[in-house]
Amino acid sequence: MTVLEAATAAPAPAGPVTAGPVTAAPAAAAPAAAGVPPDRQLLMYRAMVVGRAFNRQATAFSRQGRLAVYPSSRGQEACQVGSALAVRPTDWLFPTYRESVALLTRGIDPVQVLTLFRGDQHCGYDPVTEHTAPQCTPLATQCLHAAGLADAARMAGDPIVALAYIGDGATSEGDFHEALNYAAVRRAPVVFLVQNNQYAISVPLAKQTAARTLADKAAGYGMPGVRIDGNDVLQVYRAVHDAAERARAGHGPTLIEAVTYRIDAHTNADDDTRYRPAGEADVWAAQDPVDRLERDLLAAGVLDRAAADGIAAAADAFAGELSARFSAPPTGDPMQMFRHVYHHLPPHLREQSERLAAELAADGQGD
Numbered sequence: 001m002t003v004l005e006a007a008t009a010a011p012a013p014a015g016p017v018t019a020g021p022v023t024a025a026p027a028a029a030a031p032a033a034a035g036v037p038p039d040r041q042l043l044m045y046r047a048m049v050v051g052r053a054f055n056r057q058a059t060a061f062s063r064q065g066r067l068a069v070y071p072s073s074r075g076q077e078a079c080q081v082g083s084a085l086a087v088r089p090t091d092w093l094f095p096t097y098r099e100s101v102a103l104l105t106r107g108i109d110p111v112q113v114l115t116l117f118r119g120d121q122h123c124g125y126d127p128v129t130e131h132t133a134p135q136c137t138p139l140a141t142q143c144l145h146a147a148g149l150a151d152a153a154r155m156a157g158d159p160i161v162a163l164a165y166i167g168d169g170a171t172s173e174g175d176f177h178e179a180l181n182y183a184a185v186r187r188a189p190v191v192f193l194v195q196n197n198q199y200a201i202s203v204p205l206a207k208q209t210a211a212r213t214l215a216d217k218a219a220g221y222g223m224p225g226v227r228i229d230g231n232d233v234l235q236v237y238r239a240v241h242d243a244a245e246r247a248r249a250g251h252g253p254t255l256i257e258a259v260t261y262r263i264d265a266h267t268n269a270d271d272d273t274r275y276r277p278a279g280e281a282d283v284w285a286a287q288d289p290v291d292r293l294e295r296d297l298l299a300a301g302v303l304d305r306a307a308a309d310g311i312a313a314a315a316d317a318f319a320g321e322l323s324a325r326f327s328a329p330p331t332g333d334p335m336q337m338f339r340h341v342y343h344h345l346p347p348h349l350r351e352q353s354e355r356l357a358a359e360l361a362a363d364g365q366g367d
């Protein structure tokens, strides 16, 4: 089965709703494999291995100057894959810049996923057909969009759920508060998934909030808060799936805090050795979500070495194909960025547009 097929397969039947008081620590969650059939666990593994290869390849593109920027989710593949597979294809995702692997898992073409990071002001895919908003760079604004869309769907009787992704740092933004408050009051069918990867660029969580956990914040809005191990794909899948079905049944939003770690720097433009203690990433690497699932599946006999090697080879081939497709130059018209915002360009933008037009003409690319 392809990654795309894996991403669009129907979720497993609903289990008990994870609601009520927050769990004290990720380890306190229920046995994760319960209720997720082996073939589905295998699909998750495959999607995570492909996601890791995608992170590696996109990071290489950024180093080669073929992408303007790439925010890697290496170390967070369990959050990305588990969440994307836990909702229905008709449910809406509201991703941040970090969610490329979730979009890939959903079945969106990898070249389209990377379009925004190439410097195009539009995302490469059609948000309406993909049921996926453009990857959001302003922190937390996507939470408001998710709450609004979900509430509108609720009023229209459309049984869809919005899954809003957000980082730990962005929970300090006013838009996060406003979106959770609105969604809870309106019983909007939203799942807010916080990937607590410990840092907002260089700011550690302890400087971001005085709350004991981010999941604790849910109580203040009157919604369930769930804290899970974000490096365990089955816990992520289960928690998001249960929260989505709870929302679909009319019981309103849930806040999920997935505790994880960003192994790579914030983006290729950032030097993480300046703010992270040496050795910290190594401690988390021992909890690596891809290795962990591989170990579990090997131990359970769901996977054998030969199959794992085959999946690794397929992921390498996927990355190679992406690299080949990415050598084609972008097709967008650079002059497009000056259109459709101002009826009359202000003098500084007029000057820039004239300069760009002259450069394009000199390159033989002008109109």
Ligand SMILES: Cc1ncc(C[n+]2csc(CCOP(=O)(O)OP(=O)(O)O)c2C)c(N)n1
Residues within 6 Å of the ligand: 098, 137, 138, 139, 166, 167, 168, 169, 170, 171, 197, 199, 200, 201, 262, 266
């Ligand atoms: C409203 C707003 N303020 C500041 C920024 C600059 N900025 C970009 S990413 C980032 C850190 C976000 O950290 P977090 O929410 O933890 O997400 P992560 O990058 O770790 O996934 C900041 C401050 C921004 N994009 N938007």
